[in-house]
Amino acid sequence: MGAAVTDQSTSSQNSFLERQFKLTANGTNVRTEVIAGVTTFLTMVYIVFVNPAILGESGMDKGAVFVATCLAAAVSTLVMALYANYPIALAPGMGLNAFFAFTVVLTYKYTWQQALAGVFCSGVLFFLISITGLREWLINAIPRSLKLAIAAGVGLFLGIIALETAKVVVDHPATLVTLGDMKQWPAILFLLGFVVILALNYRKVTGGTLIGILLVSVIGIPLGLATFGGVVSMPPSIKPTFLQLDFSRVTEMGFIIVIFTFLFIDLFDNAGTLIGVAHRAGLLDKDGNLPRMKQALMADSFAAMFGALIGTSTTTSYIESTAGVESGGRTGLTGVVVAILFLLTLFFSPLTSMIPAYASAAALLFVACMMMRAIGEISWDDMTEYAPAVVTIVAMPLTYSIATGIGLGFITYAAAKILSGKFSEAKPAVIVLAVIFAAKFYFG
Secondary structure (H helix, E strand, O other), rough: HHHHHHHHHHHHHHHHHHHHHHOOOOOOOOHHHHHHHHHHHHHHHHHHHHHHHHHOOOOOHHHHHHHHHHHHHHHHHHHHHHOOOOOOOOOOOOOOOHHHHHHHHHHOOHHHHHHHHHHHHHHHHHHHHHOOOOOHHHHHHHHHHHHHHHHHHHHHHHHHHHHHHHHOOEOOOEEEEEEEOOHHHHHHHHHHHHHHHHHHHEEEEEEEHHHHHHHHHHHOOOOOOOOOOOOOOOOOOOOOOOOOOOEEEEEEEHHHHHHHHHHHHHHHHHHHHHHHHHHHHHHOOOOOOOOOHHHHEEEEEEHHHHHHOOOOOOOOEEHHHHHHOOOOOOOOOHHHHHHHHHHHHHHHHHHHOOOHHHHHHHHHHHHHHHHHHHHHOOOOOOHHHHHHHHHHHHHHHHHOOHOOOOHHHHHHHHHHHOOOOOOHOHHHHHHHHHEEEEEEEHHH
């Protein structure tokens, strides 16, 4: 009788999951979705180590950021899973966290509380354009070469941050930057971590990035570079970052530029991720469009707002979700599994405090390489396309500002098209943005 009750209970659970996620219609089952969820989680869990390290540079409490990262990933992924029924996981985005810490706070001198307000405002704008036709207009109005340049430029910016963090690149009074002391263990272990992460990901080892981070961290313990403080504990307090937003400067021109930069990066990155993951999963319709795109974008806009409220930079869809899709994930049940695992990660905070800067920098350099692939898709046949793209890419790391790179890119693109006589390619949205950025640079 007990076995019969158990079978009935299992059947009831499967029936509920079938109704909620339409497993059969999507050609999948519970076991496949669970495996896919675990796979996706292992490929992106590195963010719980890297995000506190990056945002900590802005003065934020690393323990609170760790908790905010886990909660933002769990709740946002769950919303995507239940509302849009897609196997797409979300977490604080790489590049966006660097822009938050190194540009908005350390370069523009806003407080991290004000930066969180900027993230929240960008999420509100994302939500508004997602429920109107403005989203399609905005995405289509921005030249493809500049979209690709933004992705590649952010990658190059992350790369120089990674090299600087590991002391492979150091400042120099004559040449601005130069090679650091490569005989030091942090630099050596940084490069070791990078090549291990690279090799494991090339071999498609699940969790390769996480393995590389943990490996070089453990090697650093006997060298006095890392301290093992245990594995499991109660989560740190989120109070230092919870609801700490400061909206006192939202009307300033400079801050408006910050908000729109958060928005642009998230918008283009998210659209590309959604289409890319859905394509790999075979979820696009016959016209190449993504069903339930509106629900997916609204889930992403919620993620940005929710993450800001609890204390992290912009939360967005992760391209690492393709790992779960390749394992068979086709529905939101994959995301539910990812969300549960991120909640369990809350109890592994001692590992976060053990990770030295060079270890997280190794993962950062790997992400930079992945983002730099976009440069190969730029059209190199038209100099009015590739020259502004190059300006965008080069300016980001050299000015230590993603927003500056984007601004110079738009100005160069608009001017190049107009002076070259290609008036039809200088779309109104591009000209307006170029004028806004020019005004920002001139008036400060």
